[in-house]
Amino acid sequence: MTLEEERKYDVSPSFVLPELAVADARPAARAAVTLTATYFDTAGLRLARAGASLRHRVGDALPWTVKLPTAAPGVRQEISLAGADPTQPPEALTWLVAALTRGSPLVPVAVLRTRRQRVDLCDAAGTRLAEVADDTVEVLSGTAVPRTFREIEVERTGGPAELLSAVEERLLAAGARTGGFTPKLVRALGAAAAYPPDLLPPAATLPAGARAADVVLAAVRGAVARIVAHDPLVRLDEPLPDGDTAVHQMRVGVRRLRSDLRTFKPLVDRRWAKPLRRELGWLGDLLGAARDAEVLRDRLRATAAADPAHPTDDRDLAALDTVLAARREQAYADLLAALRTRRYLALIDRLTAATRRIPLTPAAAEPAAQALPGLLARPWRRLVRGAKGVPGAPDLSPTAPDVDWHQVRIHVKRARYAADAAATSGDRPARRLAKALARLQDSLGEHTDAALAARTWLALAESHPALASTLTRLAEHERTLATTTRATYPAHWRKAERKGTFLSLRV
Template sequence: MVEEERKYEVADDFVLPDLSPVAPAGGAVRTVPPVTLVASYVDTADLRLARAGVSLRHREGDALPWTVKLPTGAQGVRHEISRPGPPGEPPAELAALVTVHARGAALGPVAVVRTVRDAYEVCGRDGAVLAEVVDDRVTVLDAAGRTTDAFRELEVERKAGDRALLDDVGAALEGAGARGGAFVPKHVRALGPRAQEPADLVAPAGLPAVPTAGEVAVEAVRDGVARILANDPLVRLRAPVGDDDSAVHKMRVGCRRLRSALRTFRRLLEREQVRPLRAELTWLGEVLGAARDAEVLRERLRRTASADPTCPVPPEPVDALDAALAARQEAALAAVDTALRSPRYLALVDALVSAAGEPRLRARAARPARKALPKLVAKPWRTLTEQAPALAPDGPDDEWHAVRKAAKQARYAVRAVAPVAGADARKLGRALARVQDLLGEHQDAAVAGRTWVALAAEHPDGHGLAVAAGRLLERERGSVRRARTDFPAAWRRAGRRSRTRWLP
């Protein structure tokens, strides 16, 4: 689940204010009996988890005592995953979720935190808990059980309520003297200054007002690395990510964007660092691609089958096709699991962290970005302009797919330099997004049509698969024709001088 909370520092003599005014009309504030919580945290010797904002703990008395918390990129919002298990060594599944942070280093006990907690639930009219306010008195213990530190803090956790309620509770607490500010987890405070040192993975930080070409390249590399590694635990969990895209898809897109950045900026980056990374990203992208392709086909199957209400495809053959795709997807996801547990992947993670933290730049990377970067985008753009006009309405699918790949490379290149290339580059990026969408729909429809026919041939089980597959194929070829019809206008818009005049 996703945990969203805010923390407040208070003095030992702080008096919690009356919170009943923040409860909605008809609601109430309910006092929860106090509890004592004892949590043992594990980390690497150099506190890689804590420095990355990650925690892995065992808490006595919980039904699911082992919990890992992972950052989401939003302050105070974390993924929380709990599992059963005895104290000592964490469950293998949870240890795997911190792979990109631990990177093979041994996990061991680093802190014991004892918390005496008084809790208060802000409830709605129907009794539902909208927010929980906890008043924690925390004691930090060493290996011998001796107290090494103590502090008091308040937490406000969002339950069924909205963020406005959190704002109201926070205002009441601050009005009574509580201090809000930076979100620092208990174990990080307990571990001291070392736990607040920078994480090994250097995240994108934004560009200076007048960046060099190298600074733009490094920002693009860091963005790609962050996208890949942030989705690693969600892929392992096979968890929804809160929008229409799966974690597998987001991780695969991260691979593509990073490969594109390494290609676009290859003249600025040292070849010895770039070449091995691109090769390994290709491998990882292919592993993720098989799972993503099955996922897309399953989503498309139902949509295509119901596209014409006057001539619906019977549910029996659709269910049979979906079952075959589900088996294919499960096998592909199992291959992803195997890849993410492999030494090869662990080596790639190390290389990604190194590339983000210590990118090796050539001397030419010191040139001003506005002068140097348009030339780097010109090549993928020229490649696209050579291929796109040659597409024939009745040409083979493979030629259209080749242009799709060229459009994707050009779009990624334009996107990478748009922050410094200006409004024209942003306009070109948006136009190329439309081109890429059309070519993507073309490719998805072409692949789907072939897949329906192939699956029907592989599973002649009397469900009328051949007839259904033929009808589905006809609809997919209709999608192909529509994409080809719409493509010329989208391409003309992309190629307008007002969008390309910044390119040499």
């Protein structure tokens, strides 16, 4: 997978490409080429309307390409594969866009023939920094050409962002027009491809006087967007640019949505929400198994490196990593198998529909400012008082078993998600509480990870006696980390408790 960053410009048929020797970059023209691409989509253009595409382009070394949108305009993820049959997309790419197509058949929807004149912008050493493509595009219908348009694409291939701005200045001075980032396919298909996507994004801000229903919809849209956006990245199994993993982010989306549906229980039709939470739980368990295996591998390396006075034997470390890698591979295989089932596609279909309409109760019509504090008070009350044998956050003892610490963390997370949701309506006390709870959640998360690792190392010591000495030492180190985290807990909790003072009358 690569990131494609480009800018597009509309130009007239008579446009003359200006001199492009800018910002110390040297232009080098390349031979013109003709590219013929067939685009595949659902009958309802689900991919195009979502800003994605799947095409076969004659002449490319890897002729099949999927492009997926990102949050940044003009930046898309690009994945290319080989494929012998130009009429049938490779199965891997079909599944890569399954969260958008939801299993609907892919059919040819457009054929574009592009006459491309390229100019590379290189540094003094000949390294390519950017590519300027002058494209004349013909939309084909059999042998007829009902529509033609011309555009300039400027793609960054390693140079600084300032280079694109310098090129843009030259192009605009020569008569080019910026028109936003509109893919060729969307221009070719016209109005049908410009309809809103099936999966509606959350609003950036809620209006003053928003209803509780608006907050529910915003929360659902945000969580579903996270799940769907990370679906193809989970399938690719590549790390994210910030070092995180797609499995982790998709799991966060699932957990947040389950928690929000729990928080908004009085506002949402139970007959709709209960089975949806059950299916999210199924998916969350699969993601959790893969994520736990990721965390354990990371902690193995980190813990081994954290005690230089007692270095871990490289052979022991390699043997343990092999064991954990196999565990992660099995969990990941189970996850991938689930993502290729009708059950999963049905879940995604329901989530997509939920971004448009949610069955609500009459209470959802209340102003958010009136409804949300009471809803936030419920998870806050569980956190403060405890529930079902779990101690309340103020009563959590340094000697309590790991399970109690983990359960308190779950209550912290639920209260935090509820505060996040309330904050979307402009509730400043809720926003401050959410930030404090996030810090507390991070601290308790470190405890959970350390405790899980310690138990895992001791369990592996029993099944791998040759590695028992190393594993016991690693487990001791993790227990020390867990104890340290427990010691810092009271200070973190007091800060969160102060931020939750505005809820005290409701508790």
